[in-house]
Amino acid sequence: MLKRVWKEQRGEGYIDIAVLVLCVFLVLALSVKLLPVFIAKQQLDTFATELCREAEISGRVGSETSRRAAVLTEKTGLVPEIRWSRSGRIQLNEEVSVQLTYRYDLGLFGSFGSFPVTLRAEASGKSEVYWK
Template sequence: MLTRLKTKLKCRRGESYVDVIVLVLCAVLVLALAVKVLPVFIAKQQLDTFATELVREAEISGRVGSETTRRTDVLRERTGLDPDITWSESGRIQLNSEVTVTLTLQTNIGLFGDFGSFPITLRAQATGKSEVYWK
């Protein structure tokens, strides 16, 4: 009787099932993390593009005003982002004068809804030179 019990305890046929379950659980957790974190990287890329296009509009028009405001509205609609925008200059910008735009956007990152969620601030900055000569 004792020898049969020892042989049954030595049998490890079901051990691989536990390993597979742990491996699948880890894979699902990594996938859930990727689903929550990757949109933040996409938002950062869109914010960089947003800043570049805004400063290009200021370069072409030679001023920060109605043209850049219209471009901001178009970009907000297209990207779905609503960043805070700060310009280094306002009004007319003389030929070869630098203008810088800084965009900041607060977004949440975390898993499982509000559990483990925390806010992060994304920043994008672009600099350009005016291409317009004002008399």
């Protein structure tokens, strides 16, 4: 098909190829802008899982989880809003959950077509510490 278009003497084939190339570049540009959103969502899910695991191991929501959140923020560059189901000490086998919310600005073409996307991640687990 492309051979025939290239061999055609009329200008119609050239216009078709130009439009096709333009469409390919627009799809490529859109995918380059959307891919970071999926990466940020994956990082946010990992962030929530690791924070919850820290609460399970330490048996409380406090300084340990705050330090872990700071380390994860430094590693990922994400600064999500963190909400815990409870705070303080968590007795053995009691459940704890964390919910993270992050607003990602999806700027498609500079400031034109820019809008925020809210990403959410949640993780839950049970404490592994017995408090006397």
